[in-house]
Amino acid sequence: MTASLAAPAKPGGAKTRINDFSIQVATVNGSGSQTANTVLLRAIFQMGVLVSGKNLFPSNIAGLPTWFTIRASAEGYVARKASNEMLILMNPETAKEDIAKADAGALVIYDEPLQLDKLRNDLSFIPVPFQKLVTASCPEPKLHKLVKNMIYVGVASRLLGVDMEEAKKAIAKQLKGKAKAIELNQNAAMAAYDWAMENLPDQDQVKVVRDNKTQGLIIVDGNEACALGALFAGVTVVGWYPITPASSLVETFIEYAEEYRKDPKTGKSTVAIVQMEDELASAGVVLSAGWAGARSMTSTAGPGISLMSEFIGLGYYVEAPGVFFNVGRTGPSTGLPTRTQQSDVELCAKCSHGDTQHINLYPGTMEECFQFSYDAFDLAERFQTPIFVVTDLDLGMQNWSSKPFAYPAKPYDRGKVLNQQQLAEAKDWGRYKDVDGDGICYRSLPGTPGGKGSYFTRGSGHNEYAQYSEKPEDYVAVVDRLKRKYETAKTHVPTPVFRTLGSAKGVLAFGSSDPAMIEAQDALAAAGLKTDYLRLRALPFTAEVDAFVKGKQVIYVVEQNRDGQMANLFRETYPEYATKFKSVLHYDGHAIDAKCIVDQITAFEQK
Amino acid sequence: MTTATPSAPTPSAPTNNLGFSKQDYVGSKSTLCAGCGHDSITAQIINAAFESSIEGYRVAKYSGIGCSSKTPAYFLNQGWGFNSVHGRMPSIATGASLANRNLINIGVSGDGDSMSIGMGQFVHAVRRNIPMIYIIEDNGVYGLTKGQFSATADKGAHLKSGAVNDFPPIDPCTLALELGCGFVARCFSGNPKQLNTILKAAFAYEGTVVLDIISPCVTFNNHDASTRSYKHVKDHDFPLHDLGFVQYSEVEDVEIPAGQTEVVTFPDGSKVAIKAIHEGYDPTDRFGAMKAIHESMAKGEFLTGLLYINPTQPPLPQVLNLVDEPLASLGEDVLKPSPAVLDEIMQSLM
Ligand SMILES: Cc1ncc(C[n+]2csc(CCOP(=O)(O)OP(=O)(O)O)c2C)c(N)n1
Numbered sequence: 001m002t003a004s005l006a007a008p009a010k011p012g013g014a015k016t017r018i019n020d021f022s023i024q025v026a027t028v029n030g031s032g033s034q035t036a037n038t039v040l041l042r043a044i045f046q047m048g049v050l051v052s053g054k055n056l057f058p059s060n061i062a063g064l065p066t067w068f069t070i071r072a073s074a075e076g077y078v079a080r081k082a083s084n085e086m087l088i089l090m091n092p093e094t095a096k097e098d099i100a101k102a103d104a105g106a107l108v109i110y111d112e113p114l115q116l117d118k119l120r121n122d123l124s125f126i127p128v129p130f131q132k133l134v135t136a137s138c139p140e141p142k143l144h145k146l147v148k149n150m151i152y153v154g155v156a157s158r159l160l161g162v163d164m165e166e167a168k169k170a171i172a173k174q175l176k177g178k179a180k181a182i183e184l185n186q187n188a189a190m191a192a193y194d195w196a197m198e199n200l201p202d203q204d205q206v207k208v209v210r211d212n213k214t215q216g217l218i219i220v221d222g223n224e225a226c227a228l229g230a231l232f233a234g235v236t237v238v239g240w241y242p243i244t245p246a247s248s249l250v251e252t253f254i255e256y257a258e259e260y261r262k263d264p265k266t267g268k269s270t271v272a273i274v275q276m277e278d279e280l281a282s283a284g285v286v287l288s289a290g291w292a293g294a295r296s297m298t299s300t301a302g303p304g305i306s307l308m309s310e311f312i313g314l315g316y317y318v319e320a321p322g323v324f325f326n327v328g329r330t331g332p333s334t335g336l337p338t339r340t341q342q343s344d345v346e347l348c349a350k351c352s353h354g355d356t357q358h359i360n361l362y363p364g365t366m367e368e369c370f371q372f373s374y375d376a377f378d379l380a381e382r383f384q385t386p387i388f389v390v391t392d393l394d395l396g397m398q399n400w401s402s403k404p405f406a407y408p409a410k411p412y413d414r415g416k417v418l419n420q421q422q423l424a425e426a427k428d429w430g431r432y433k434d435v436d437g438d439g440i441c442y443r444s445l446p447g448t449p450g451g452k453g454s455y456f457t458r459g460s461g462h463n464e465y466a467q468y469s470e471k472p473e474d475y476v477a478v479v480d481r482l483k484r485k486y487e488t489a490k491t492h493v494p495t496p497v498f499r500t501l502g503s504a505k506g507v508l509a510f511g512s513s514d515p516a517m518i519e520a521q522d523a524l525a526a527a528g529l530k531t532d533y534l535r536l537r538a539l540p541f542t543a544e545v546d547a548f549v550k551g552k553q554v555i556y557v558v559e560q561n562r563d564g565q566m567a568n569l570f571r572e573t574y575p576e577y578a579t580k581f582k583s584v585l586h587y588d589g590h591a592i593d594a595k596c597i598v599d600q601i602t603a604f605e606q607k
Numbered sequence: 608m609t610t611a612t613p614s615a616p617t618p619s620a621p622t623n624n625l626g627f628s629k630q631d632y633v634g635s636k637s638t639l640c641a642g643c644g645h646d647s648i649t650a651q652i653i654n655a656a657f658e659s660s661i662e663g664y665r666v667a668k669y670s671g672i673g674c675s676s677k678t679p680a681y682f683l684n685q686g687w688g689f690n691s692v693h694g695r696m697p698s699i700a701t702g703a704s705l706a707n708r709n710l711i712n713i714g715v716s717g718d719g720d721s722m723s724i725g726m727g728q729f730v731h732a733v734r735r736n737i738p739m740i741y742i743i744e745d746n747g748v749y750g751l752t753k754g755q756f757s758a759t760a761d762k763g764a765h766l767k768s769g770a771v772n773d774f775p776p777i778d779p780c781t782l783a784l785e786l787g788c789g790f791v792a793r794c795f796s797g798n799p800k801q802l803n804t805i806l807k808a809a810f811a812y813e814g815t816v817v818l819d820i821i822s823p824c825v826t827f828n829n830h831d832a833s834t835r836s837y838k839h840v841k842d843h844d845f846p847l848h849d850l851g852f853v854q855y856s857e858v859e860d861v862e863i864p865a866g867q868t869e870v871v872t873f874p875d876g877s878k879v880a881i882k883a884i885h886e887g888y889d890p891t892d893r894f895g896a897m898k899a900i901h902e903s904m905a906k907g908e909f910l911t912g913l914l915y916i917n918p919t920q921p922p923l924p925q926v927l928n929l930v931d932e933p934l935a936s937l938g939e940d941v942l943k944p945s946p947a948v949l950d951e952i953m954q955s956l957m
């Protein structure tokens with residue numbers, strides 16, 4: 001069996017790739033290329049073509065190389081594609097290496113003085129006099145550096161057939177409110193476009209043709225989607241500590257809170273946001289605010305979760321609610337802090353010492369980033385426990401097109417909280433008494449008047465009345481009930497999403513692996529291997545997951561880490577089926593692509 | 608707002624302004640060693656809360672881990688307690704006090720809990736001026752783990768085992784002053800009168816109160832060679848002043864007897880009257896306080912009393928400009944933006 005995926009067009013041969021290509025832009029970090037890249041992406045998007053953008057950036061403020069890839073796909077595939085049909089080389093440091101790695105036949109736009117055209121003879125070289133064009137279009141030398149990147153927007157638009165009106169619109173959107181900058185950038189892009197019209201031959205390898213696939217869609221990143229979910233969920237206390245790739249989640253939230261979380265009459269804030277001294281303190285703020293009745297959250301990455309882990313065990317055992325966003329990056333330690341991975345699966349599933357199990361949500365789309373973030377606050381209060389929303393750099397910081405988010409009409413679930421009157425009427429209330437048999441007890445909030453309901457929260461052994469106890473039976477009763485509570489969660493967390501082609505062979509992925517998995521599933525099917533795909537969306541595993549595991553002969557578990565952490569959770573949860581799970585792994589820090597999935601599954605199948 | 612029903616009044620038991628007797632301010636039975644200084648502090652918290660007519664249901668008690676951190680279970684059962692993890696009491700107080708700005712926050716910690724593992728959180732809580740009384744029950748050792756030195760132990764101090772401390776102590780009071788704390792005091796658990804007055808003043812204060820209370824550990828650090836034994840502290844305790852505290856009450860205007868008394872008025876109208884013993888000590892002079900503490904430390908004295916006071920320093924909820932209503936009581940009607948808002952945001956992303 002062979003499956004082929006998106007090999008680049010060979011020169012002189014294959015037909016034109018319409019709305020189906022990848023462009024890679026190589027620049028220097030901090031050179032302002034991000035604006036130009038987003039403009040190009042948006043312009044294509046405005047042409048009605050589905051695009052996704054991925055920024056491969058270094059852990060550095062300025063000076064190190066960075067690459068931005070724009071993928072357009074008529075089929076709607078938005079995963080990273082391993083091959084590129086067009087290269088835009090702006091970084092002298094990496095240009096030679098970029099050329100060496102280029103896929104045969106690729107179009108290479110580059111700054112003329114770099115003289116790259118002698119390096120290979122199987123690429124189409126397009127030298128562009130960047131400096132000359134900037135000087136001609138921009139009267140102020142000080143600003144040349146700022147608008148230089150707009151030159152490639154103009155040239156690429158010409159070559160791809162992107163309407164310059166769309167590029168101009170995109171510039172205006174990107175630089176919203178800065179009239180002078182808009183004008184300068186539009187002029188530079190237009191000058192480059194005109195120059196390319198006159199001086200460059202057209203090409204027919206890759207083209208953008210107007211389509212209607214993006215009508216009504218938005219472009220957003222996952223951190224913003226999560227921030228919006230938290231905004232609509234009414235978060236009231238945020239304790240956080242900066243870390244890539246999680247910072248922009250809270251930072252975006254802060255911007256929205258400025259606008260939408262002020263009391264209209266007094267201008268006072270309905271949310272407290274504190275940048276804490278570290279992640280330990282952030283976790284303390286989240287859990288104690290939740291304990292006191294606020295909706296609380298933090299946003300961090302693996303190193304932060306590691307620091308929080310003592311507190312998270314406390315939160316689990318004393319049953320304090322709180323939402324913990326983990327935007328994953330490449331670990332361990334500092335690892336590759338600006339690259340993506342799904343390597344905190346086991347950490348978040350069982351975070352802390354002792355016997356701990358946590359509810360985890362794995363959004364796989366922008367809409368889910370929004371909705372699950374909203375739901376996480378309900379789950380935290382319903383289950384009185386830390387909830388993890390697990391995303392990663394790829395979801396969190398990259399640009400994705402998405403349907404606009406549906407308004408979360410479902411009213412908040414504030415969980416089992418007894419108010420003054422209910423406490424007064426309650427007979428023999430105990431903070432840790434399982435009255436309903438679902439493992440979830442009734443709590444009271446500090447500050448409730450009336451003289452009833454006060455209790456002492458402690459991380460040490462306690463009985464149903466929250467009294468100190470070292471009795472074996474009291475301890476066991478509590479931890480067994482916590483397990484019962486986790487069982488109850490199975491009917492409250494998001495169920496998996498299926499994409500089935502009718503097969504005894506299963507594939508399983510979650511989170512940011514979804515787009516590559518979909519593309520790989522199609523490619524495998526085209527090559528004769530049908531699979532049923534289960535996209536996991538939460539821990540604990542629900543009944544649908546049980547049935548899938550039981551029913552399949554083999555399950556390829558696709559994930560972005562070295563050790564097959566999700567597969568391990570499955571083997572542990574379903575020991576009788578342990579041999580069914582085969583790991584398909586990708587962990588070099590780049591977002592997973594379809595080809596690597598296809599190749600690994602194909603290799604397994606050929607064994 | 609309704610309050611708890613006071614316990615059935617016995618003819619002999621006096622009641623406070625709220626109609627509660629002292630019994631309404633107690634907690635569970637202490638499990639600390641007999642004679643532990645920490646228990647004396649608990650007793651004064653109960654007395655001060657009773658005498659200041661504190662509404663028990665509004666009290667939130669926080670602690671880390673240690674013998675000292677167990678004590679919030681031993682007072683004010685009417686309030687809610689949160690015994691957290693070692694060294695992290697300040698962040699617990701931060702989150703809860705933001706969630707509900709009506710809470711009266713009392714944090715109890717140890718010298719190990721606050722000056723070693725929890726130093727970072729102590730420092731930042733003080734800096735942020737969390738509205739709380741931050742009590743350090745300071746015995747110079749780790750009681751609960753059986754007597755290792757803590758970071759407040761004096762250089763050269765001996766343990767019962769004979770071990771000698773080679774490192775200089777960290778002083779919570781000068782540190783708090785350095786961090787801009789607006790209410791810094793040192794007390795001795797063996798001087799109930801002074802402690803009681805300072806606690807009452809602390810209840811009236813709005814921001815962070817740092818109380819370093821020397822509290823001998825009778826089991827591990829009360830031998831003659833210890834600088835934190837009852838005997839040593841008694842011999843070296845130099846009270847700065849005679850203190851009086853008058854709580855604001857709306858009915859009668861507060862009167863302070865004239866004389867050589869300095870009066871500090873709190874935003875709520877309460878007043879602390881300070882009659883200096885230590886000549887020339889001005890508790891509103893931060894640098895003077897620093898100097899006096901350092902000089903007395905050099906002489907091996909414990910200067911006790913209200914070391915520094917700045918009655919007007921905005922606490923964190925005010926700095927963050929939070930709405931007056933507790934955040935925890937805000938409902939969906941206030942918190943959830945409308946569909947029109949979502950629509951507006953979605954439009955901006957198109
Ligand atoms: C993370 C962690 N490390 C160590 C301990 C063990 N431990 C418990 S209490 C304590 C020291 C307490 O000393 P202090 O705060 O001075 O309280 P004291 O008992 O003297 O009142 C230590 C080290 C712990 N509970 N947690």
Ligand code: SF4
Pocket residue numbers: 638639640642643644645674675746750751823824825826827
């Ligand atoms: S060990 Fe020391 S600090 Fe702990 S209870 Fe006993 S006397 Fe108090």
Ligand SMILES: [Mg+2]
Pocket residue numbers: 673717718719744745746747748749750757
């Ligand atoms: Mg101690």
